[in-house]
Amino acid sequence: MKRVIIVGAGLGGLAAALRLRHRGFNVTVLEKLPRPGGRSNLIEENGFRLDTGPTLIVMKEMFDATYRAIGLDIDQRLEFRLLDPNYRMYFHDGTSLDVYGDMARLSAEVEKVEAGAAARLFQFLGEGAKKYELAMDDFVMRNYDHITDLVKPALGVRMLRTGAHEKLYKQVSRFFRTDKLRKVFSFHSLFVGLSPFDALAMYSLITYADLAQGMHYPIGGVYSIIEDMVQIAEETGVQVRTRAAVTEILVDDVTGSAKSGRPRAVGVRLESGEELRADIVISNADLPYTYRKLVPARYRRHYPDSRLDRMEYSCSGYMLYLGLDRLYPHMRHQALYFSRDYRANFDAIFRTKTLPVDPSFHINYPSVTDPSLAPPGHSVLYILVPMPNLQGKIDWQQAGPIVREQVLAKLEQIVAPDIRKHIVWERDYAPSDWERDLNAVEGTAFGSLSQGFFQSTYFRPHNKARDIDGLYFVGQGTYPGIGTPMVLISARLLEERLVQEWL
Numbered sequence: 001m002k003r004v005i006i007v008g009a010g011l012g013g014l015a016a017a018l019r020l021r022h023r024g025f026n027v028t029v030l031e032k033l034p035r036p037g038g039r040s041n042l043i044e045e046n047g048f049r050l051d052t053g054p055t056l057i058v059m060k061e062m063f064d065a066t067y068r069a070i071g072l073d074i075d076q077r078l079e080f081r082l083l084d085p086n087y088r089m090y091f092h093d094g095t096s097l098d099v100y101g102d103m104a105r106l107s108a109e110v111e112k113v114e115a116g117a118a119a120r121l122f123q124f125l126g127e128g129a130k131k132y133e134l135a136m137d138d139f140v141m142r143n144y145d146h147i148t149d150l151v152k153p154a155l156g157v158r159m160l161r162t163g164a165h166e167k168l169y170k171q172v173s174r175f176f177r178t179d180k181l182r183k184v185f186s187f188h189s190l191f192v193g194l195s196p197f198d199a200l201a202m203y204s205l206i207t208y209a210d211l212a213q214g215m216h217y218p219i220g221g222v223y224s225i226i227e228d229m230v231q232i233a234e235e236t237g238v239q240v241r242t243r244a245a246v247t248e249i250l251v252d253d254v255t256g257s258a259k260s261g262r263p264r265a266v267g268v269r270l271e272s273g274e275e276l277r278a279d280i281v282i283s284n285a286d287l288p289y290t291y292r293k294l295v296p297a298r299y300r301r302h303y304p305d306s307r308l309d310r311m312e313y314s315c316s317g318y319m320l321y322l323g324l325d326r327l328y329p330h331m332r333h334q335a336l337y338f339s340r341d342y343r344a345n346f347d348a349i350f351r352t353k354t355l356p357v358d359p360s361f362h363i364n365y366p367s368v369t370d371p372s373l374a375p376p377g378h379s380v381l382y383i384l385v386p387m388p389n390l391q392g393k394i395d396w397q398q399a400g401p402i403v404r405e406q407v408l409a410k411l412e413q414i415v416a417p418d419i420r421k422h423i424v425w426e427r428d429y430a431p432s433d434w435e436r437d438l439n440a441v442e443g444t445a446f447g448s449l450s451q452g453f454f455q456s457t458y459f460r461p462h463n464k465a466r467d468i469d470g471l472y473f474v475g476q477g478t479y480p481g482i483g484t485p486m487v488l489i490s491a492r493l494l495e496e497r498l499v500q501e502w503l
């Protein structure tokens with residue numbers, strides 16, 4: 001039985017562990033933190049339970065497929081609720097708009113903002129459907145080995161026909177004339193670490209997936225999926241070790257493949273000094289961190305520090321977690337606040353890497369769907385404020401309180417004027433915390449490597465190391481990229497590769 005060590009118990013690491021165990025591999029997962037989950041983690045304090053990372057499920061079919069691959073039905077193990085509406089959008093002028101998956105209701109909402117927009121909405125979503133099909137067929141659901149896997153004339157024609165190569169905000173602006181609707185239908189590129197002014201229009205597929213497939217909430221929060229996966233791991237013989245930080249991936253020149261002439265990964269060394277041997281080592285840690293910190297420099301011909309320094313890193317986020325001693329039944333489960341100057345907000349985050357003057361932010365109020373997250377009569381509120389990564393050199397000891405005050409002042413305007421006095425528990429999380437706790441390179445929140453064209457598909461780091469035999473990757477650092485559905489697909493692609501190469 002081939003022995004596999006997985007470094008990191010994030011969603012991708014756990015999904016890979018379950019798939020590989022089902023295929024007959026002997027799997028051990030090593031996690032630095034006290035809990036599994038990686039970026040999909042949990043806070044439980046004073047009777048409050050909050051997800052620290054993803055709070056909702058998009059493209060639930062990828063979670064269904066992961067469980068089916070190991071002979072299980074996720075809906076028999078966990079309870080999901082479909083959000084209705086998907087979002088409430090708050091604007092700087094005090095108005096709001098609800099984004100529904102139901103097209104009749106969504107059409108009525110957009111018509112309130114922009115007369116005639118309903119017809120263009122259907123055109124926009126139709127084009128999004130084409131991009132979704134293009135992406136899934138030709139870019140997402142596949143492993144890459146050679147550049148010829150990507151360069152195909154028919155694919156170029158499809159790209160041109162769908163306009164997937166254009167800039168997202170510019171393309172959205174052809175469908176919608178008002179600033180408000182342009183914001184509503186372009187912000188999704190943030191989920192892959194890109195400004196809508198720089199992202200490819202291909203990423204309007206995320207908007208399409210949100211609306212066409214709906215957004216699902218698992219009762220107990222997204223971390224309930226992590227808990228269930230860990231339970232399955234224990235039941236099937238996967239060993240999951242927490243508080244087991246890996247400090248080095250062991251590489252041996254002697255046992256390297258005679259055919260390839262490359263050295264081979266043979267195990268890992270823990271912070272405690274313990275060494276564990278394996279036939280296969282898989283890293284679910286941030287890929288740039290893996291190369292820079294875990295792989296000895298002499299084995300990194302393809303990923304030396306100079307190349308890692310040149311790579312484009314995703315944005316970060318300031319998180320504010322609140323426990324409240326009252327309920328706000330008028331709130332939606334999920335909402336966004338858009339600042340007046342949308343471009344200035346993104347330029348601060350991605351170009352000048354400075355603190356935005358008037359930040360936009362994401363609001364998650366899961367208590368309206370799931371009262372079990374807080375004591376009776378209480379509720380929880382989660383705020384995510386997109387921010388520059390640590391390349392911006394912001395002092396978060398000083399900046400954190402400034403952003404907190406901006407967010408609370410805006411919440412008093414758009415949600416409830418008394419919200420500040422009802423805070424009975426509070427935690428915040430800054431970009432420096434992402435780096436400290438999760439080894440997130442540059443304190444990135446959504447994933448380390450952003451997904452511009454030259455960090456996507458074939459050009460994204462592959463799930464098989466070029467320098468070292470027996471070393472593989474899973475998660476957002478390899479293809480297809482950032483986001484929980486993509487991470488689950490990465491586990492599937494890794495399984496396909498390992499079955500082909502090792503069984």
